[in-house]
Amino acid sequence: QLIKGEVTLKNVTFGYVPGKTVLKNINVKAKPGQKIAFVGSTGAGKTTITNLINRFYEIEEGEILIDGINIKNIKKDSLRRNIAMVLQDTHLFSGTVRENIRYGRPDATDEEVITAAKIACAHSFIERLPQGYDTVLEGDGANLSQGERQLLNIARAAISKAPILILDEATSSVDTRTEKHIERGMDQLMKNRTTFVIAHRLSTVRNADQIIVLEHGEIIEQGTHDELIKMGGRYYQLYTG
Numbered sequence: 001q002l003i004k005g006e007v008t009l010k011n012v013t014f015g016y017v018p019g020k021t022v023l024k025n026i027n028v029k030a031k032p033g034q035k036i037a038f039v040g041s042t043g044a045g046k047t048t049i050t051n052l053i054n055r056f057y058e059i060e061e062g063e064i065l066i067d068g069i070n071i072k073n074i075k076k077d078s079l080r081r082n083i084a085m086v087l088q089d090t091h092l093f094s095g096t097v098r099e100n101i102r103y104g105r106p107d108a109t110d111e112e113v114i115t116a117a118k119i120a121c122a123h124s125f126i127e128r129l130p131q132g133y134d135t136v137l138e139g140d141g142a143n144l145s146q147g148e149r150q151l152l153n154i155a156r157a158a159i160s161k162a163p164i165l166i167l168d169e170a171t172s173s174v175d176t177r178t179e180k181h182i183e184r185g186m187d188q189l190m191k192n193r194t195t196f197v198i199a200h201r202l203s204t205v206r207n208a209d210q211i212i213v214l215e216h217g218e219i220i221e222q223g224t225h226d227e228l229i230k231m232g233g234r235y236y237q238l239y240t241g
């Protein structure tokens, strides 16, 4: 079992197909509990980095370490248990709302399920469903809105004890009011977890311990919000629009 959640990327270079490099020489060191934000234009490689941390793809050059262990030497089911993620396209299965939330934590009590749903601002809409937490979701949550599906994925991350969290446009389908409402829950979710966050709205990444600016697969700037603003480079441009 991994417990600290230190994540290191060392000289990572990657392409999905031979001859087309998508990430070039990426170096990142996330200390346990830190919040790391990736920003940059569409196609810059943000999601690709998280795909590699998840080991959805194998890297050929460089290495990724979790608590000092090369992820190639970590069993996939152990990785799955230790990395929680909320992505833009949601993953739900046909089963009840309750089963979907406690996926990965089958031991979770009903109370824990409700607490997680409250953190995710999902409790009130779940209660309005015909059978509440026992409502059966059709394939991939077809009877829910896209935003509601994201809230269930957030609840699932909240109930998980994974020390590493990946948020890739985690609230992109949620309306502005709910997004405002869920901010406290997201802070609670990230607390004590090493978090990699990708968000188009830069206000949500402002308080990150490190902001990493990617362009065409390369890190062009790296620092805190204040440092990057002072630098007056690409982040400053993105931030001031």
Ligand code: DUT
Binding pocket: 016, 017, 022, 040, 041, 042, 043, 044, 045, 046, 047, 048, 049
């Ligand atoms: N790419 C592929 N195959 C894939 C996924 C992506 O070739 O399965 C390419 C497309 C793009 C580059 O990799 O040129 C980086 O894509 P990524 O999804 O990492 O970009 P992003 O920074 O996450 O962009 P967005 O803000 O649009 O999500």
Ligand code: MG
Binding pocket: 046, 047, 048, 168
């Ligand atoms: Mg992406």
